[in-house]
Amino acid sequence: MNTSRVQCEVSLTVNGELRNLRVYPMERLLDVLRRQLGLTGTKEGCGEGECGSCSVLMDGALVNSCLVPILHAHGVRITTIEGLAEGPLLHGLQDAFLKCGGAQCGICTPGMILAACQLLNEKPQPSLEEIREGLSGNLCRCTGYTQILEAVAEAAGRGSAR
Amino acid sequence: MNIVKSEHIVGMSVPRKEGRDKVTGRALYIDDMTLPNMIYGATVRSSIPRGRIKRITFDPGIRWDEFVIVSAKDVPGQNCIALIVDEQPCLADGVVNHPEEPILLLAHADRHALSKAVAAVTVEYDPMPALFSMEESEQCKEIIHGTDNTFKTYRLEKGDVDSVWAKADFIVEGEYFTGAQEQLYIENNGVIASFDQEHGITVWGSMQCPYYVHRALMKLCKLPENKVRVVQTETGGAFGGKEEYPSMIAGHAALLAMKSGRPVKIIYDRMEDMAATTKRHPSRTRHRTAVSKDGKILGGEIEFTVDGGAYTTLSPVVLSRGTIHAGGPYYWPHVRIRAKAVATNAPPHGAFRGFGAPQSIFAMERHMDRIAATVGISPAEVRRRNFLTTGQTTITEQRIREAIDLEQLLDRGLALADYRTKRDSFRKENESSTRKKGIGIATFLHGAGFTGSGERNLSSEVAVAGTADGRVQVLVSSTEFGQGTKTVLCQIAAEELSLSFEDVEMVQPDTGQVPNSGPTVASRTVMVVGKLVQSAALGVRQTLTACGLLRHGYSQQEFREACSKYVAKHGRLLSRARYRQPAGVFWDDEKYRGEAYAAFAWAVYIAEVTVDLTTYSVTVDDFVALQEVGRVLHPVLARGQIIGGVAQGIGFALYENVVWQNGRMQNGQMTNYIMPTSADLPPIRVYFEELGNEYGAFGAKGIGELPMDGPAPAIVNAIEDALGVKIDSIPVLPENLFEAMATSSPGHREFRPSNEAQ
Numbered sequence: 001m002n003t004s005r006v007q008c009e010v011s012l013t014v015n016g017e018l019r020n021l022r023v024y025p026m027e028r029l030l031d032v033l034r035r036q037l038g039l040t041g042t043k044e045g046c047g048e049g050e051c052g053s054c055s056v057l058m059d060g061a062l063v064n065s066c067l068v069p070i071l072h073a074h075g076v077r078i079t080t081i082e083g084l085a086e087g088p089l090l091h092g093l094q095d096a097f098l099k100c101g102g103a104q105c106g107i108c109t110p111g112m113i114l115a116a117c118q119l120l121n122e123k124p125q126p127s128l129e130e131i132r133e134g135l136s137g138n139l140c141r142c143t144g145y146t147q148i149l150e151a152v153a154e155a156a157g158r159g160s161a162r
Numbered sequence: 163m164n165i166v167k168s169e170h171i172v173g174m175s176v177p178r179k180e181g182r183d184k185v186t187g188r189a190l191y192i193d194d195m196t197l198p199n200m201i202y203g204a205t206v207r208s209s210i211p212r213g214r215i216k217r218i219t220f221d222p223g224i225r226w227d228e229f230v231i232v233s234a235k236d237v238p239g240q241n242c243i244a245l246i247v248d249e250q251p252c253l254a255d256g257v258v259n260h261p262e263e264p265i266l267l268l269a270h271a272d273r274h275a276l277s278k279a280v281a282a283v284t285v286e287y288d289p290m291p292a293l294f295s296m297e298e299s300e301q302c303k304e305i306i307h308g309t310d311n312t313f314k315t316y317r318l319e320k321g322d323v324d325s326v327w328a329k330a331d332f333i334v335e336g337e338y339f340t341g342a343q344e345q346l347y348i349e350n351n352g353v354i355a356s357f358d359q360e361h362g363i364t365v366w367g368s369m370q371c372p373y374y375v376h377r378a379l380m381k382l383c384k385l386p387e388n389k390v391r392v393v394q395t396e397t398g399g400a401f402g403g404k405e406e407y408p409s410m411i412a413g414h415a416a417l418l419a420m421k422s423g424r425p426v427k428i429i430y431d432r433m434e435d436m437a438a439t440t441k442r443h444p445s446r447t448r449h450r451t452a453v454s455k456d457g458k459i460l461g462g463e464i465e466f467t468v469d470g471g472a473y474t475t476l477s478p479v480v481l482s483r484g485t486i487h488a489g490g491p492y493y494w495p496h497v498r499i500r501a502k503a504v505a506t507n508a509p510p511h512g513a514f515r516g517f518g519a520p521q522s523i524f525a526m527e528r529h530m531d532r533i534a535a536t537v538g539i540s541p542a543e544v545r546r547r548n549f550l551t552t553g554q555t556t557i558t559e560q561r562i563r564e565a566i567d568l569e570q571l572l573d574r575g576l577a578l579a580d581y582r583t584k585r586d587s588f589r590k591e592n593e594s595s596t597r598k599k600g601i602g603i604a605t606f607l608h609g610a611g612f613t614g615s616g617e618r619n620l621s622s623e624v625a626v627a628g629t630a631d632g633r634v635q636v637l638v639s640s641t642e643f644g645q646g647t648k649t650v651l652c653q654i655a656a657e658e659l660s661l662s663f664e665d666v667e668m669v670q671p672d673t674g675q676v677p678n679s680g681p682t683v684a685s686r687t688v689m690v691v692g693k694l695v696q697s698a699a700l701g702v703r704q705t706l707t708a709c710g711l712l713r714h715g716y717s718q719q720e721f722r723e724a725c726s727k728y729v730a731k732h733g734r735l736l737s738r739a740r741y742r743q744p745a746g747v748f749w750d751d752e753k754y755r756g757e758a759y760a761a762f763a764w765a766v767y768i769a770e771v772t773v774d775l776t777t778y779s780v781t782v783d784d785f786v787a788l789q790e791v792g793r794v795l796h797p798v799l800a801r802g803q804i805i806g807g808v809a810q811g812i813g814f815a816l817y818e819n820v821v822w823q824n825g826r827m828q829n830g831q832m833t834n835y836i837m838p839t840s841a842d843l844p845p846i847r848v849y850f851e852e853l854g855n856e857y858g859a860f861g862a863k864g865i866g867e868l869p870m871d872g873p874a875p876a877i878v879n880a881i882e883d884a885l886g887v888k889i890d891s892i893p894v895l896p897e898n899l900f901e902a903m904a905t906s907s908p909g910h911r912e913f914r915p916s917n918e919a920q
Contacts, residue, residue: 006781033683034194037189039189040190040191040193040194041186042187043191043193043349044193044347044834045348045349045400045432045434046349046432046505046831047431047830048432048831048832048833050831050832051348051645051832052835057357065546077915080187080708081185081187081188081328082187084186085186090182090185090186094185094186095185095186095428097181098177098178098181098182098185098642099177101175101178101799101802102797103178103181103184103185103560104186104399104644104645104646104802104806105347105349105397105398105400105643105644106180106183106184106185106189106396106398106644107191107347107348107349107398107399108348109184110187110353111185113185120770131840132840132841133840133841135840136839136840136841136842137839139837139839140478140807140839140840140841141345141347141348141399141401141804142399142644142735142802143802143805143806143808144802144805144806144808144809144810144811144838144843144846145805145809145840145843146805146843146845146846147798147801147805148840149840
């Protein structure tokens, strides 16, 4: 929603790359990522911060990008799902989601993987309860979560935090 | 690349075909796509439940010349969404019959301009009286559909039910209700349509059934078959919610594209999706059952009613499946079922996983516990004494031919859940605790594929092709929306052709490319379409063998070479297979009698709950889901289907409450419509038994819908076990429980047969 008609400049680092952008200050980070930068891996599910599909890492913290005005993201480091794999080499979490059945329809998957990423960064060896709690801000309608929890446990077991 | 040994593909958990794209964010959903020159569409909807449209005015503060505006008079063909009855308008023409009914369409190049413009259109109405419940509809004080507000009725009769009442030791009655439920796929409905004179209409979108959309667009846009093309894009969840509604939104985008000459994208936001699109049918089931003193069902009457909303849409078939499942997995010597779908002024209710069966099975399974309590035997025992056995007939007089042993299945379930020990220990613990624990059972069946003559009428077709570079393609209109269609159909073809999983791929469902293998619904994909894919794959091998290009016991390399040579010589290698009903299958559409389904899956679900009497909240502590599903073709995907279905069933039972006001959903947000999070769910323990099935690919039956049927009754049975309070309606929110406990008589609450058999 661009309530202000005046554009401004922001610079932020997205997946390791410095980006200087002309934006409306109240545009959602989600829209800037998807529309200006073409990073469509970040999904919109509800637009009100409930479902977590638009989760990205902002200076290492998990945020709902639908709730972040772009001006607020000036000078920060953003990691989206596109920034996790290194070339053809999947991040340990991506690999574990693939193996354990953590992705079904896939629409919550990018946000879920980023939430898991932040969890493992804070707690490299979480208990099952800690995983359950850590991912409870991200909704999934397909899996009933079990195989997601198993994927995170598997990735943690392989030491996938970074 | 021979990572996967061909002889083991079926039954192995190979990586999901599109999985890599999904975990890296590369998978393209409809909102991720943009076409050159594309504009955005939005919908002006009815704000009242029923009335005549008097006048539509446009606020002069908006530059309307910048907008494309479409109304009913712009429809080139028939203004309807073609489905079973072509009665639902694509755009309201003079009259509205439910809140959120589409009236006008607007499109603009700037998507931000749309919400303001929608709000600047004022529709004035002459309101008409409206109906908001099944009871109001049945009373017929106002006629809103046909002559009696009824979309469809079925009457199913087996034996002579009138003869049983005199012989009964007990007559057990009950009335059970289930609420509406939102599918809540995380990706909202969305499409892009483009139009030009040469190609006609092309629609890309999130959907389950490309050929449903194709048929609807032909009629709406008055275009021949070859001028309508429908392409399914990656679909972010569906659960039935993208079975029929995509025809509506595709129709809207198509009309805007035809009028503007530009590609048009329509993406619903969450509130619009929740308020305007389909939900699970609310239901009411009445049971009156004659029971012998040893707990055997002698016969009974069942009345099953669903609220269809304002238009027929899929209600007749939802009602049909609910009716046929209403007797559960039990033997009824005599039964009469009267079923009807009634009209109300709510948006039409529609397909949702289970399709009527979760509603009637909830009632049946609650009623079994009521029978048990009346007779004085345990819930496990009453089921054991009434299970269908091989050779007996179901309520439609379908003879059970497979060697299913439900007693053994129940015993295994009880052992896995440690049922008896827990039930006894909970009773002791409950005496001194405000956290009451209980354990409940549901035993049930689910028929796979279309009902009765449905598969014969669909006459699905599939193709398997060999390509010039020696690879294999599966061509079907069956869609992937998380269940694993792509993966499992490729497994089946690879197995049949003794190739590796990587050698087979699925072509994107595109009506311009793939034959009509029917809709992706009714737990039919693996069993019915899979069997056809298997047969078409066999045809590829036979073709290559017959012309001498392939020897017996070929290697993958030899197959590739043979395929390439064949394509070089003949242009293409394509093998088709079409559904043929197995001989001897009998179904009477009039009397609703005969072979309702080619196969049933069977299940025993057991839930353990804690009810906190301080907050009246219910938590599920453990869940055992044991089922016989023919053969499991992909263990990880199959388990994922069961757990996901159980989670939705837990939501159906405990959390998911649609708040209605004058036919409109009031809580159409994820903030106030509550589905389970990872913190709300118990360990869901999944177990399979595999008896095989001659009608399914490699012995598979359907599994997608099955897990939706059992959780709600198992949980509510567990709540009754914990509290001794009758709960006959879901969802069971804390406030409902509080009320039920406050109004229940102490006599009933303490009713516990002491000498019950186990």
